[in-house]
Amino acid sequence: MQFDRTFKALPGEVVEIRPGIRRITAPNPGPMTFTGTNSYLIGTDRLVLIDPGPQDDAHRETLLTAVGSAPLDAILVTHTHRDHSPLAKNLKVATGAPVIGAGPHVFARPFREGDASLDVAVDQDYAPDEVLAHGARLEAGGSTFEVVATPGHTANHLCFALDGAGALFSGDHVMAWSTSLIAPPDGDMSSYLESLQLLLKRQDTLYLPGHGARLNDPLSFVEALFAHRMGREAAILGALECDSLSISSLVDRMYEGLDPRLRGAAGLSVLAHLERLEALGQASKINGSDTLWRAGSVAFESRD
Template sequence: MNDVPTGRIERIDDRVARVLAPNPSPYTHTGTQTYLVGTRDLAVIDPGPDDPRHLNALIDAIDGRPVVAIMCTHTHRDHSPLAAPLARETGAPVVGCAQLVLDDGGPRADAAFDRDYAPDRVLADGDTIAGEGWTLEAVATPGHTSNHLCFALPESNTLFTGDHVMGWSTTVVSPPDGNMAAYMASLERLMQRDDALYLPAHGPAIERPQRFVRGLAGHRKQREGQILRLLKDGPRDIPALVERMYVGLDPRLTGAAERSVLAHLIDLRDRALVAARDDEWMAKA
């Protein structure tokens, strides 16, 4: 668990600090972690929910320094809504992921898409933002959402991973925008990189990140195997699959588990391994 008090600045190294937002939940762990990159001028990564307490904490942490960019990994409401108020306070542009607005059938009220997000600049894969002594490069990592970006800081060999890789739990992949095939491909891409440290939006820093990501990919493959074995015993609907696959699950997380199982099923259907009939799914011979 991250025991850093809400709103308190915590220094990671000589280039990076973080401030924890006051939005803990079963889906956000201790809350959204906003990162400040730089010393004389700053980038702010994942400003977080639109909460005046967090805005005041960030203004205190910025301490009058110029802000080069306010950067968002994706547009769930626990990540991007504070971008506009912070931009008004600092004069900084909002930079990062593309706009994405659609109805979200998932279980998370806090994760509905931010309909007011309006970036001044959208970063494509490989695009960079720079300040004094730091550079941030966009790394496209669709899967959790189609517009998800990570941000690489080569000067510290660090990757800010948003919700793509979290330090406390696997991420929710919720269709129709969340896509399991894209998520797995993005994990594979990260395994080919040589980052030494991941700083996620939720949970502690991740050391040995390639090993950690291999574990995430292996976990998803294990879930896929569970689904196929259960369906070989006969057709099942998603609640029945979740009941068998997630023994002892916190009831508050049942909806998230159902969305991730649906994402697996859609991927398996697209690979011609399962089929759907009404609300039931079955293995294909």
């Protein structure tokens, strides 16, 4: 699978993707956000904004300038991470547009001892005016959007399909530059894989993600992404069948040449796969250990 890391974005630049769709990238580049968060303005006479982005004054002013005098009918939010949703509240005050889309942040499972703190990632202040469910249709800004629920990266993650355009605003669910981080307890790997399968049943021809470049052949990319995840899972299980291993040891084996800044994210991804394998009865923690994992279920282990 080929990732596109050649994408460049200048903060404050308004880029027309096609008539009626503009992209504005926030000035928040980093190892988890690539060149920054992509906000999208859809429409001409009336507008819809998708993913307002982080709480950043410069990005706020760029968005308001791009909106200009056109009515902003809605602020749509794909999910409630702090690089996507916090500016919604501020822009609602400035424009009067309702905040619509993902529900308030929820975790995929309860916190457990040893879980990483996710306070820096989660927008707990997000307060939508309307929560949309899978299959809902929203008419706003002179366009019609179909809601595609894609839990996995977060439990409340949504994509938005633009009727008549073949375009899907894919948030952090599918991105051209990288795999999506699945970080328990915030995310869930089984849900993520099921959501990828859901997208493969659709006929969208263009993905506009929350970070990085557009995807012009999205279904082939999603197929490759699914295969990549399943290959990673098979490699983890194969390693556990040879030895009992910690997550740190699995990261060393699975991620050759890993950027040290991404080691924590890689560990969370491995944990997500391990929790999925545990739910399937294919992996478990060693009795009395919080750090070592082995192949096989607890029930199988107890019969040894």
